[in-house]
Amino acid sequence: MFEDSALATVLLAMFAGAIRVSTPFLFVSLGETLTEKSGRINLGLEGTLVFGAMSGYAISYHTGSPWLGVLVAGLCGSCFGALHGYLCKLPKVNDIAIGIALMLFGTGLAFFFGKAYIQPQAPRLPSISFGFWTDMPALRQALEINPLFLLGIVLAFVLWWGLKNTRWGLTVRTTGDSAPAALALGINVNQVRLLSTMVGGFFAGVGGSFLSLYYPGSWTEGLSSGQGLMAVALVIFARWNPLYCFLAALLFGAAGALGPALQSIGISRGYHFFNAAPYIMTLLIMIASTSPKRSLKGAPGELSITK
Amino acid sequence: MVDVTKADRMAVGQGSALADTLDRFRRSSEFVIMPILALIVSGLLFSIFLLALGKSPADFFSLVWRGGFGTSFSWQNTLVRSSPLIFTALCVAIPARLGLVIIGGEGALVLGGFAAAAIAIPMIPWAPSFLLLPVMALAAIIAGGIWIGLVGALRHYRGVNETIASLLLFYIAVSILNFFVEGALRDPSDPNKPSTMPIGRDNMIGAIPGTDVHWGLVFGIVLATLLYLLMNRTTFGFAARITGGNLRAAQAQGLPVGKLMVISCAIAGACAGLAGFFEVAAIHGKANASLIAGYGFTGILVSFLARHNPLVIVPVAIFLGGIAASGGLIQRRMDLPDATVLVLQGLIFVVLLVSETFYGRLPFFRSKGDL
Numbered sequence: 148m149f150e151d152s153a154l155a156t157v158l159l160a161m162f163a164g165a166i167r168v169s170t171p172f173l174f175v176s177l178g179e180t181l182t183e184k185s186g187r188i189n190l191g192l193e194g195t196l197v198f199g200a201m202s203g204y205a206i207s208y209h210t211g212s213p214w215l216g217v218l219v220a221g222l223c224g225s226c227f228g229a230l231h232g233y234l235c236k237l238p239k240v241n242d243i244a245i246g247i248a249l250m251l252f253g254t255g256l257a258f259f260f261g262k263a264y265i266q267p268q269a270p271r272l273p274s275i276s277f278g279f280w281t282d283m284p285a286l287r288q289a290l291e292i293n294p295l296f297l298l299g300i301v302l303a304f305v306l307w308w309g310l311k312n313t314r315w316g317l318t319v320r321t322t323g324d325s326a327p328a329a330l331a332l333g334i335n336v337n338q339v340r341l342l343s344t345m346v347g348g349f350f351a352g353v354g355g356s357f358l359s360l361y362y363p364g365s366w367t368e369g370l371s372s373g374q375g376l377m378a379v380a381l382v383i384f385a386r387w388n389p390l391y392c393f394l395a396a397l398l399f400g401a402a403g404a405l406g407p408a409l410q411s412i413g414i415s416r417g418y419h420f421f422n423a424a425p426y427i428m429t430l431l432i433m434i435a436s437t438s439p440k441r442s443l444k445g446a447p448g449e450l451s452i453t454k
Numbered sequence: 455m456v457d458v459t460k461a462d463r464m465a466v467g468q469g470s471a472l473a474d475t476l477d478r479f480r481r482s483s484e485f486v487i488m489p490i491l492a493l494i495v496s497g498l499l500f501s502i503f504l505l506a507l508g509k510s511p512a513d514f515f516s517l518v519w520r521g522g523f524g525t526s527f528s529w530q531n532t533l534v535r536s537s538p539l540i541f542t543a544l545c546v547a548i549p550a551r552l553g554l555v556i557i558g559g560e561g562a563l564v565l566g567g568f569a570a571a572a573i574a575i576p577m578i579p580w581a582p583s584f585l586l587l588p589v590m591a592l593a594a595i596i597a598g599g600i601w602i603g604l605v606g607a608l609r610h611y612r613g614v615n616e617t618i619a620s621l622l623l624f625y626i627a628v629s630i631l632n633f634f635v636e637g638a639l640r641d642p643s644d645p646n647k648p649s650t651m652p653i654g655r656d657n658m659i660g661a662i663p664g665t666d667v668h669w670g671l672v673f674g675i676v677l678a679t680l681l682y683l684l685m686n687r688t689t690f691g692f693a694a695r696i697t698g699g700n701l702r703a704a705q706a707q708g709l710p711v712g713k714l715m716v717i718s719c720a721i722a723g724a725c726a727g728l729a730g731f732f733e734v735a736a737i738h739g740k741a742n743a744s745l746i747a748g749y750g751f752t753g754i755l756v757s758f759l760a761r762h763n764p765l766v767i768v769p770v771a772i773f774l775g776g777i778a779a780s781g782g783l784i785q786r787r788m789d790l791p792d793a794t795v796l797v798l799q800g801l802i803f804v805v806l807l808v809s810e811t812f813y814g815r816l817p818f819f820r821s822k823g824d825l
Contacts (some may be wrong), residue, residue: 190617234804237811243617244807246759247557251751252800258793373625380618419636423629426622430614439613 153412156285160411163289164404165397166296167362170369171196171354172396173299175378177306178350180387182228184310185343186323186336186449187235190246191376192351194253195227199355201261204366208269217295217356224352225345227253232341242450250375264292264366272361293361295353297417299391303348307389319343324446351375380429384436386445402428484819489759492809496802505795509788517787521780528779533667534737536775538563541729542672542753544681544773545602545722547762549616550719551685553698556605558620559726560750561627562598564729567734568631569597571741572639574657583657590653591731598727599720601627605683606719610712616719628746635742649742659736670732675768682764694718722775726750752778755803774799 175192182189203220207213231249235242275294278287310316322329322339331338358374359366381399385391406421437443501511522532545559575686577586601623608614636641636648659668679723685691694714697704705710729749734741756774760766 152572230804234808237808239810239813241810244554245804246615247555247754247805248800248803251755251796252804255793255796255798255800257790259797262793277621344658373621376618376621380615380622383615414635417633419629419633423626424627426629430619430622430626432610433614433619437613439611453617 150445156412157408159285159289160408161401161404163285164408166292167409168403169396169400170293170296170299170357170361171374172378172381172399173296173303173356173393174350174354175375176381176385176396177299177302177389178224178347179379179382180320180347180385180389181306181310181350182340182344182347183382183450184323184387184447185319185340186326186447187232187242187340187344188246188379188450189228189231189249189344189347190230190243190376191227191249191253191378192246192347192379193371194250194257195224195348195351196355196358196375197371198253198257199224199352199358200370201257201264201355201366203356204269204359205260205264207271207360208267209266211270213270213272216269216360217353220352220356221349222352224348224350226348227352228345228348229341231348232337235344236337236341240384241451242244247285258368258434261366261368265368268365269360271364272357274361293357295357295361299396303389303393310389313373314377320447323449326449351378354378355430374442377425377429380433383443384429384432386443387447388445396420399425399428406444456618458734460501481819484813484816485761487819488809488813489761489806491804492806493759495809496798496805497804500798504803509790511768513788514784517784518780522776528776530618530666531779532772532776533665533671534775535778537668537670537674538729538733538749538755539753539771539775539784540671540678540767541725541732542750543596543756543760543767544678544728544753544764545726546754546757546759547748547764547767548681548685548718548722549606549715550757550762551698552696552716553701553780554609554719555617556602556620556626556719556722557754558602558605558750559615559722559729559753560746561620561747562601562723562726563730563733564631564745565601565627565730566594566598567730567745568627568634568650568741569593569727570731570734571653572634574653575639575651575753578651578654578657584778586653586657587659587735590735591728594685594727594731594734595724596727598730599724602723602726603716603720605723606715606717607712610715610718624750630658631741631745632743633774641740647742647744649740652740653735655739658739659732661786668732668736670729670736673728673732677728678764678768681721681725685764690714690717698704727751752799755799755806758803758806769778 149169175196178190179189199220202223203216206219207216217411226250231245234240234245257289272293272295276290281287310320316435318339319333321332322334322336326336355371358370363370377399381395382392385395405424409421410418435447469761470800486678504511504514521528523529542559542563545562546556549556570593573593574586574590577589602620605616605620605623635650639650640648641651659670661668662672685694693709696707697709697714698710701711730745733745752774756767756771760770777798778795781792784790784794785792
């Protein structure tokens with residue numbers, strides 16, 4: 148009987164965790180999907196995420212409006228995206244290397260400006276309660292869902308539909324699959340990639356603001372521990388499909404919640420190993436889902452990472 | 455008549471040989487001047503950044519000079535910081551010759567330092583330091599070598615992107631360190647910070663006589679020289695550079711590309727592991743979270759600034775080590791956060807990569823005959 152309830156607690160905590168932890172993964176991976184579909188990879192999203200978290204928190208603290216914080220975080224993210232997109236169009240500039248540089252630069256800037264915001268409490272994002280139908284407090288708590296999560300789901304569907312069915316989606320996909328073909332169609336390749344990277348940066352910034360404004364809910368320098376990069380790996384796993392991105396983000400969120408969930412029922416031994424679960428899982432997924440021999444299904448042809 | 459023409463021809467020949475040498479010198483000077491230009495430009499951009507914040511750039515750069523290179527004390531501080539940077543930069547430079555971008559050197563450093571401290575625990579009561587230290591170094595080399603070697607193997611045999619894989623392995627290495635340091639291998643007599651047992655003051659690596667700089671710096675310089683010779687004067691290095699230049703051509707030539715990748719990555723990881731060993735054996739005396747000090751990430755920048763040339767890494771590591779060493783002084787005197795150095799480093803990195811686009815396009819570095 149005890150074991151049953153313990154298992155239930157863990158599963159419930161992982162379910163709640165999947166919803167709470169997955170949102171930043173979801174936003175970053177959707178943004179990265181769009182960027183990669185246009186033929187470039189932006190590894191700088193880790194830095195964008197951290198900067199978004201800092202700027203969102205700072206704006207929320209100063210104005211009292213967390214939603215304004217989310218917006219500003221997104222705008223800051225698109226600035227980073229614009230920088231990446233602009234620099235990468237210069238000849239001989241490598242998009243992966245620029246991404247690494249922007250990751251370090253963005254993190255450095257966030258720590259630089261974020262020093263003042265480590266102590267103060269900023270207003271956090273509200274959540275919507277979907278747990279009115281149950282008396283179980285744990286389940287009620289699990290069903291406190293942040294609007295950004297719902298927005299992320301909508302966004303995943305919109306992006307999936309848009310990439311497939313709109314003229315705009317076709318332009319992005321053509322640019323990503325073959326730059327010469329896009330050029331022949333009269334598409335401005337660099338501009339499409341610049342815009343895709345900017346929108347991707349916007350999403351990553353929003354994902355970052357979720358970290359500081361909802362869960363964990365405060366700004367610290369250790370706030371993001373590689374979520375931005377794991378999301379990039381997640382895009383490969385999701386085969387550049389926004390809907391799979393959503394499912395993969397849930398999976399990653401559940402894995403991330405494993406450590407705290409086990410700790411809540413008193414299993415604290417090996418806590419650090421369970422904390423490493425998302426990284427180990429990402430690595431295993433990458434090992435299982437890539438192949439040295441054939442290019443991946445759905446992979447944009449121009450992408451340097453899969454060539 | 456005939457003699458005159460001959461003499462003329464000889465004179466012309468000599469003249470053009472000299473011009474050729476000058477020309478070649480001017481062309482190769484591009485690889486020195488461009489990074490320096492990039493440094494100057496990033497210095498200017500950073501000055502604008504400081505001015506926008508109402509701080510004085512002149513103060514900043516004079517503090518960097520004083521904190522990093524001004525006195526013999528600051529020089530020693532700089533050199534202590536540049537020693538791990540040499541090792542971690544080598545961890546980026548060697549795979550870069552094969553076209554691999556490894557950014558997880560910090561993970562190999564952490565794991566190498568931990569392996570060194572862990573293997574020392576049962577040996578401390580009986581082993582003399584001349585036995586203990588080599589065993590620790592070996593443990594660090596093996597741990598680091600396996601860690602990054604794994605990245606190379608995954609890249610070749612499974613096609614896993616090495617950049618992402620190496621960074622994921624960094625987080626996993628940190629978890630391994632925390633797991634043992636807060637669990638089975640925790641020193642119960644240390645109430646403050648979870649650490650392994652100290653290896654003992656007598657067993658630690660001493661300083662170079664007359665300085666406070668430990669021997670890691672000397673080892674780093676020797677290792678950089680050896681790896682320079684390996685990459686530039688041996689068939690292994692030649693094959694590695696071919697692989698980096700054109701993977702398919704290397705495969706078509708029958709070069710063992712996979713083996714080259716795994717071995718290069720293992721060498722790289724061993725370098726970063728040694729950085730961890732020296733941090734444990736010469737600085738901290740034990741393994742704990744202080745190992746995660748960002749040397750692995752600064753090493754990426756060092757290697758890119760040095761254009762992945764092991765010999766150039768040494769001066770560049772000293773330069774960036776100096777900037778890092780002045781961080782404390784800048785923080786106290788100018789009331790700037792410690793992340794200021796990170797911002798400057800990031801800026802240098804971005805500008806440096808952008809400078810790539812100007813190679814071969816500035817008229818000064820081109821010979822007259824070029825198109």
